[in-house]
Amino acid sequence: MSKEVNFAIIGLGMGANRAKTAATTPGSKLVCVCDLVEEKAKAIATQYGCDYSTDMNRVFERDDVDVVGVMTPSGTHADVAIKAVKAGKNVFTTKPMDIKVEKCDALIAAAKKAHVVLAVDFDCRYSEVNRRLAKFISDGGLGKLILADLQMKWYRDQGYYDGGFPAGWRKDLRYEGGSVANQGVHSLDLLLWWIGPVKEVYGRSGTLAHNIKTEDITVAMLTFKNGAWGVVETTTCSYPDLGTVMEITGQNGTAVWKGNVDLLKVKDKPDLTFDSLPLQPGPNNVIEDMVSAVTKGTPVAVDGKEGRRSVQLFNAIYESSRNGKAVRLR
Numbered sequence: 387m388s389k390e391v392n393f394a395i396i397g398l399g400m401g402a403n404r405a406k407t408a409a410t411t412p413g414s415k416l417v418c419v420c421d422l423v424e425e426k427a428k429a430i431a432t433q434y435g436c437d438y439s440t441d442m443n444r445v446f447e448r449d450d451v452d453v454v455g456v457m458t459p460s461g462t463h464a465d466v467a468i469k470a471v472k473a474g475k476n477v478f479t480t481k482p483m484d485i486k487v488e489k490c491d492a493l494i495a496a497a498k499k500a501h502v503v504l505a506v507d508f509d510c511r512y513s514e515v516n517r518r519l520a521k522f523i524s525d526g527g528l529g530k531l532i533l534a535d536l537q538m539k540w541y542r543d544q545g546y547y548d549g550g551f552p553a554g555w556r557k558d559l560r561y562e563g564g565s566v567a568n569q570g571v572h573s574l575d576l577l578l579w580w581i582g583p584v585k586e587v588y589g590r591s592g593t594l595a596h597n598i599k600t601e602d603i604t605v606a607m608l609t610f611k612n613g614a615w616g617v618v619e620t621t622t623c624s625y626p627d628l629g630t631v632m633e634i635t636g637q638n639g640t641a642v643w644k645g646n647v648d649l650l651k652v653k654d655k656p657d658l659t660f661d662s663l664p665l666q667p668g669p670n671n672v673i674e675d676m677v678s679a680v681t682k683g684t685p686v687a688v689d690g691k692e693g694r695r696s697v698q699l700f701n702a703i704y705e706s707s708r709n710g711k712a713v714r715l716r
Contacts, residue, residue, distance in 0.1 A: 528636030
């Protein structure tokens with residue numbers, strides 16, 4: 387391996403951002419980008435001075451690629467990543483890891499067999515705010531956890547679902563789940579990180595405002611293994627877009643998150659401020675994370691097992707919606 391860790395990015399929607407990060411992060415080098423639209427791939431390659439391809443298999447054949455970033459439609463993540471790891475490449479996928487649990491399991495097994503690093507790019511895990519709150523909760527700052535609320539009220543028009551590449555992938559069940567599996571999965575991952583694993587879920591999903599095969603509204607009740615309860619609401623029907631709010635309540639107090647921690651109140655600590663809480667050092671993005679993992683053997687923020695949890699959760703919500711019964715998670 388060269389002194390720098392060489393990256394290739396496949397899929398240049400959100401992948402264009404990750405290409406920029408790979409080209410500008412110390413210790414990393416962007417050597418290739420890949421997209422089915424040649425004009426897009428060529429433009430980004432020219433911008434960052436790297437090679438480009440429209441054939442991912444050519445990327446996997448390259449000896450100078452150490453890490454492949456998979457930024458394709460959600461339902462293709464595991465299939466593409468498995469090809470990469472079978473070629474001996476370390477790999478990260480964008481969120482979610484995939485839309486099917488069995489595909490996540492196949493990718494985890496393939497990465498283990500190939501002895502390569504596998505990560506899932508939940509960029510919220512790299513935020514200093516979220517890391518600080520995670521440590522505070524883990525250290526018992528809120529006391530015994532009681533209730534976790536997630537309200538994600540976003541707006542997407544029909545054009546959002548009709549567009550993309552391939553056109554319409556966001557409304558196609560082969561490639562996507564819906565509001566909780568696509569937009570809401572970041573927040574599901576944060577809940578699982580902050581609160582812990584879910585024991586049981588009762589959910590209801592529907593399509594109320596768009597011409598799509600996926601869902602645009604989901605409501606679920608969660609029971610966490612530590613005894614806390616949770617309520618999840620996700621939708622892309624909310625005009626105007628009202629954003630995301632999470633409220634975490636324990637016996638000692640409450641934290642309210644809106645991208646930043648807007649409120650932190652703890653009993654008997656009236657002068658406590660969020661900025662005064664300790665922060666554990668860590669990488670700032672998935673590229674830094676992969677560079678450290680590949681060169682130093684450090685664990686990634688979200689490995690395959692951790693990335694699988696949110697996929698298992700939103701699939702359990704969908705299963706509950708279909709059969710009208712609570713679903714227990716193992």
